[in-house]
Amino acid sequence: MATSRTPGTGLLGYLESRKNLAGGVCGIVGLGLTLTGAAGTYWPLVVAGLYGAGALIAPPERPDPPRPGGPTEKLNVVRDRFGRLREYLAEVELPAPAEGRLAKLMELYGALLEPGWVADALAAEPDAVHALSRAIEQDVPECVDTYNRTRWWTRLTPGGESPERHLERQLSLLYEEGERVTADLRETEARRQQTHTTYLEERGRS
Template sequence: MATSDGLGRRVLAYLESARNLVGCGAGAVGLGLHFAGLGGAWWPGVVAGLYGAGALLTPGRDGDPAGRGTCATTTPAPAPPTTPPAEPTAPPARPKPAQPEPAAPKPAADPELDALADFLGSVPLPAAAGVAELVAALRAAEPGPAVRLIVRHRLPVAVDGYLRARTWGPWAGADAPDPERELRAAVAVLAAELG
């Protein structure tokens, strides 16, 4: 009968499995302990326990974690179709939309110029001095040593001179130069150097 054939194959597969062989080896160690006089009256339990421990702790075959062997019934794979499937018709190719041309790369932001512009925006400077226009020209200019010198030193010194002159104006006297005119002249020189 088919049922007994399947059961017989399973029993035979288990008898040949690594789990059964390791369990039998552990059981043989238990028998050896009994013959050495160490098992006492409990030797059948010792043999059975060692067999069970060996069988349970041994991993099964790859893809068969329970160690049942390879006698599981498999379903045959379906036969490939005799006629090839119809190829789907491709839709007509659409013209690709025109890619916009990449914009010209913006010059990298200068953190020192940004910090100086923030500071100058917070200081009361006369609009006629042209400081805002000079900052805009510095942003548009090519980076280089001249721009770096103006940003790091010359413009801050000119603004500092204006602010000091305004602070000390009441004690400077009547013949002191006008701070706004001095700042305007310094900014004009810097703007001329930028070209």
């Protein structure tokens, strides 16, 4: 199975490079011209010049594509975004009921992202990490932003369902989603515990 690799450094790296290979091919052409007499007495310059031209026109080396980050690295990205979200929310004003719901939601997210065995369990569940990342990066900021914009228009033209009610409902839905993520993680740990119990029982009978 073919694998891609980045050429080494130093002399060995250059010998393996595209520039050296292209220059070598052009240099061989120069030697061919020398053997046919076309290069004349200046054949060393012809060979060197063709080698240099080949090295110059060769395409640059393509490094290996970056490897995707592991689960822990991805969770660190989510944790960093969560920190920025908290800084942003500290500067906005919300009505008391929505502010209370938001505080509970942020507390839940913070507990899941707190470094430790809970975060390790979360990192092992890509769907849970995706749901949390989406909520932190997109959903919560969108809830707050649309509330502030809609409230501005409502002040000009009162009527219709209040922006506050929409905001409270949105935050409640996000909290329910966070609870489902937490319940799934808890269920995973319960299955793990049951599996170990079964293993010990079977080992004891053997």
